[in-house]
Amino acid sequence: MNEKRTLSILILDDEPIVSKRLKPSLEKRGYVVETFTESLKALKRIKERNFDIVITDLKMEGVDGMEFLTEVKKRSPETEVIVITGFATMETAKESFKKGVFDFLSKPFKLGEITEIIEKAEEKILSR
Amino acid sequence: MRILTAMDSHSYSRDIIPDVARLAANTWADLTLLGVQQDKNGPDRKMVEAMMSYQDELLAHVNREETLYEPISSADLKETGKGTWQASSRGRKKLTICLRAGDALKSILAQAEDEESDLLILGCTRGFDCEWENELGLPQKVAKEANCSVLVIKEQKKASQISSFLDQTNVSQQSLELINQLVTLHDAGLKIVGLKGQKGLIGKEDVEKKMMELLKYYNERKISAWIKMVDMENLEDYVVTATREGIVALWVGKKSLLSKIFSRDLVGKLVSRSQSSILILR
Amino acid sequence: MKKALLCLDENLASSIALRYADCIPDLIETDIYLIHVEEPDKRQQAGTGWVRRTMEKGIKELGREAVQRLLRTEKVKFRFKGAPNIVVGDREREILFELKVGEYDLYIEGNVSTPNPAEFFDLVTSKLYSKAPCPILMVKNLAVNNRVALLCGDGVDHDLLVGSFLHLTDNRDVEVDMVFYKFQEKNEISFLDRKEGGSDLEAVEKALLEGGKQIKGCHVVSGTPEVVGDYLKDFAFVASTLPTRKSPRMEVMANTPVSLLLCH
CATH class of the missing domain: 3.40.50.620 (HUPs)
Known part of the structure; x- marks a missing residue:
């Protein structure tokens, strides 16, 4: 019998409230979730292991989200990256897609909206 | 982010399309165009034509550089409930066209509730009126009763600043994020406006603390923000001045003291006095 | 190095002035000293000798706690010079006295009043502003x-x-x-x-x-x-x-x- 693979998710957002809201809900759905509010710490973590899905904010102190997602895709092209941003512009969205992100979501968003995107990313990952 | 745009067949609804398009194109939001009509027997031909023409105009703006939304054909409209016809397309983001028959206010609020919209946008007539044809005080009622934030656009204008009134401490994370998007979109600054009555600041120390929190929040995010105090007696003049430069916003909470102080409802008053756009933040 | 005196109270204006201090080194090379004046009410001013001294000590302690609370809340990066000076007395008189004896180059305080010109005029022509022996930095925003x-x-x-x-x-x-x-x-x-x-x-x-x-x-x-x-x-x-x-x-x-x- 095929057992469903447990997917790993890394969330990086400098506003703790984002991870606080997402983590319990995603864990309830069976994902293994790690959260970070500092991009340098998240960067260190992705050097230690790959994640199936990475959810990252764009505007952050230190390493910004665009650099972070570039690094993620460089290390693990299979990882699906979802960008969430509070300061969206057409340019940042286009640049994100150029770098191969799975989807781009502006804040504010409802939990249902991001879980829908995660589910689609999951489908893509599991169909490989 | 989910944006709901409520429209009828009059010119003020068409006039908001460039603003809606700019917001959608920058935020890559899921977008619904809602048309309200009287006839409950089926999609009103005139309304369908208007919605299709709104869609064409919107897509011409939004899809200029990137195909964000796929077009919807009028033939795709299917009855999804009593007096509701809807069709969606899946491009990079979801576009929905929906028609609802019946009371306009109830239809708009029901759609916003069903979709869990983050922002509801509607236009209205210009000047010191703010109306929809044959729907007395509709924009004011929507602004007052919706569960989500509401942007009423009176006149298309580049906003150089957003003046947001704070009279209570109920400020949601969603409302902060919505302001972030709007200041980014307009490259505008933000004024956090406190109101002073005869007994000092409305909301006293609690509001002072919240003003400081907000100032810090935006300052840390490199958003130009200023605290500004306004005398209650000069409020209406200030609103008129502020709308010349941009968007007037109001953080609405259940404990909004202003609405108790004013003899007329504050939201309605701001919506009426504002000459460009007013944003009700929830 | 210049010398500046920043007056603190436990209110929004002082919170802003405190946080503004973080950007001062880019504009003015100065040490900043803190002062807080507790103004006793008439009842507290009653009494003499030991009674009065005890009362003042209590008021001073309350003032010190208020300033510490403010400093804790604002978490300002700027390193202020010395401990905050807590004084009991008339606000204008005590600040003017400190500015004169301390030979400061700048006086700083927060202000979040309305743009009412009459109110502003009263402030800038007040004893504190007109008799201050140095320029005044009125902090309204960050x-x-x-x-x-x-x-x-x-x-x-x-x-x-x-x-x-x-x-x-x-x-x-x-x-x-x-x-x-x-x-x-x-x-x-x-x-x-x-x-x-x-x-x-x-x-x-x-x-x-x-x-x-x-x-x-x-x-x-x-x-x-x-x-x-x-x-x-x-x-x-x-x-x-x-x-x-x-x-x-x-x-x-x-x-x-x-x-x-x-x-x-």
Whole structure:
């Protein structure tokens, strides 16, 4: 019998409230979730292991989200990256897609909206 | 982010399309165009034509550089409930066209509730009126009763600043994020406006603390923000001045003291006095 | 190194002034000392000798706690000089006394009042402002950049303004704009020809350049005090001389949401 693979998710957002809201809900759905509010710490973590899905904010102190997602895709092209941003512009969205992100979501968003995107990313990952 | 745009067949609804398009194109939001009509027997031909023409105009703006939304054909409209016809397309983001028959206010609020919209946008007539044809005080009622934030656009204008009134401490994370998007979109600054009555600041120390929190929040995010105090007696003049430069916003909470102080409802008053756009933040 | 005195109370104005301190090193090379004045009410002023001393000690302790609470809440990065000085007495008198005996170069306090010109006039002509032995930095908001403006025209003693400004900002690479204001009953700002600023503007420019300052812009602006006050909002502070009479320039200063350096 095929057992469903447990997917790993890394969330990086400098506003703790984002991870606080997402983590319990995603864990309830069976994902293994790690959260970070500092991009340098998240960067260190992705050097230690790959994640199936990475959810990252764009505007952050230190390493910004665009650099972070570039690094993620460089290390693990299979990882699906979802960008969430509070300061969206057409340019940042286009640049994100150029770098191969799975989807781009502006804040504010409802939990249902991001879980829908995660589910689609999951489908893509599991169909490989 | 989910944006709901409520429209009828009059010119003020068409006039908001460039603003809606700019917001959608920058935020890559899921977008619904809602048309309200009287006839409950089926999609009103005139309304369908208007919605299709709104869609064409919107897509011409939004899809200029990137195909964000796929077009919807009028033939795709299917009855999804009593007096509701809807069709969606899946491009990079979801576009929905929906028609609802019946009371306009109830239809708009029901759609916003069903979709869990983050922002509801509607236009209205210009000047010191703010109306929809044959729907007395509709924009004011929507602004007052919706569960989500509401942007009423009176006149298309580049906003150089957003003046947001704070009279209570109920400020949601969603409302902060919505302001972030709007200041980014307009490259505008933000004024956090406190109101002073005869007994000092409305909301006293609690509001002072919240003003400081907000100032810090935006300052840390490199958003130009200023605290500004306004005398209650000069409020209406200030609103008129502020709308010349941009968007007037109001953080609405259940404990909004202003609405108790004013003899007329504050939201309605701001919506009426504002000459460009007013944003009700929830 | 200059010496500045920052007066704190437990309110929004002081919170802003405290946080503004983080940007001061970019503008003025100064140590900042803290003071808090507790004003006892009439009942607390009653009594003499031991009774009064005990009462004052209690009031002082409350004041100290209030300042500590404020410092804890604001978590300012700036390192203030020494422990906050907590004093019991009349606010104006105690601050003036400290400014004189401490030979400070600058007095700083927060202000979040409305743009009401009468209220602003009362403040700038108060005993504290008019008798202060040094310039006053009235902090109204946080600084959004390091650029400052010199507000000229309309009764400004330009020699005094430039002299005080240069004294405070020497050793600092501050970018300066000169703004010459002319009143006009018009709800939008107009930018006039530079020559409208006359010889005063040239003299200010010359003195600033001699003082080693970079002049980023020179604007002769007109409009109502409301629109010109708002136009100034992107500066870290606006320097001008302390108004001694009601005037359109004073109203600009009352209306602007930006901090003011008042020289006299």
